[in-house]
Amino acid sequence: MDGGYGYQNNSYGGGGGGGGGGFMPGETNSPSGGKGESNQTLRPVTVKQALDATQPYPEANYQIDSADASTICFVGQVRNISSQSTNVTYKIDDGTGEIEVKQWNDPSSADSMDTDEAKEGDDGGSGKPKIELNGYAKVYGKLKSFGNKRYVGAQVVRPLTNINELHVHLLEAAAVHLFFTRGPPGPKTEAGSGGAVGKGGEMSMGGGDYAAGNNKALPAMSPVARRVFNLLKNEPQSNEGLHMQLIAAKLNLPATEVSRAGDELLTAGLVFSTVDEMTWAILEY
Known part of the structure; x- marks a missing residue:
């Protein structure tokens, strides 16, 4: 049962497809052929949920609400941008917390990231809107850690074109959290109809x-x-x-x-x- 939130077999948007939960095609993380990663998930989260995620054992997918969250997406304000020769590091704050987001300039250097979709997030010479300091951005990527510090290895980082995306995302994250912690919504019970x-x-x-x-x-x-x-x-x-x-x-x-x-x-x-x-x-x- 998907509970009306697009969850099927713990997969938001049906295991990486573009049709679930209001995501546009091409924005989700699809498994690369031959990698054996058919159980991919895409989960809308807050930064606090990402920072509090647990990992059952090294190399395992991170879990939120005891459910795998192999790929996450979140929306927040860009507090800092640091450009290096190999990557760009953003600090993203959504009001619940702040986390670093690292996007590699060379897609082959980013662990488990799809090359074509990584290029989508690169604005160089494409004429697309760029990520701006203190502007808002939406991030798709994988939770990682280095030296006990949690960060996100980004597949796509794109600027928000409508601030309503922020509000819709927070509502989606809340709805999915309730789905996993309290179960799918059931029929309402009214006095006089069995109650x-x-x-x-x-x-x-x-x-x-x-x-x-x-x-x-x-x-x-x-x-x-x-x-x-x-x-x-x-x-x-x-x-x-x-x-x-x-x-x-x-x-x-x-x-x-x-x-x-x-x-x-x-x-x-x-x-x-x-x-x-x-x-x-x-x-x-």
Whole structure:
């Protein structure tokens, strides 16, 4: 099941094809013939995900959310450009972290990089837009490390032609992260169609608790956190959510207990802060 995000057999865009996840043809990493790399993946990520990726053993593909990420793509602002005789090194910052990106001038020197596609990222004499300092760029490449320092061996580095690409990419990275950590989206469950609403406003089906409008079971939480969650889920409110003091008044609970419950829900990723740290709203998922 691809869950609607273009994932098939842990491969974003169907194992390197150009049709999945909104990628244009020619922008993905296709395995070179005869190399035996049929299980290629292309994954949209944030820089923090790239820096936090794990490697089960030397020479293995890096993994993010326990899934192979042999080739990654991300979008960020170019903070530095360093040109050498053999390569160009960029520092890319997407707001979650900063990472070095190394693009070889001689494609044959770049490990596991496809020659033709590497040439696509070279602007020399082609008339294409160039990568500019403090501009935004999209990077396709492989995670590597040297001397315990993580970097990306780039196959393609191209400037953004529309800033909306940045926003779309971050949404894609979030959607794929949720796919691997929480599973594909399921059908919505509504009261009166197989679900029952309990006295406290909790949705139950077969004894389980479910997040707002979703069949994903809620994590274990304290009784006070559950009461706060149910109030946030069912109380009429604006997009700003409810302030901690108002929640305490409505539940007739001490503000300190409500504050601890809010921290618990924030840590579990069930609510998020809005106008200030003490105003919370339900995170729909």
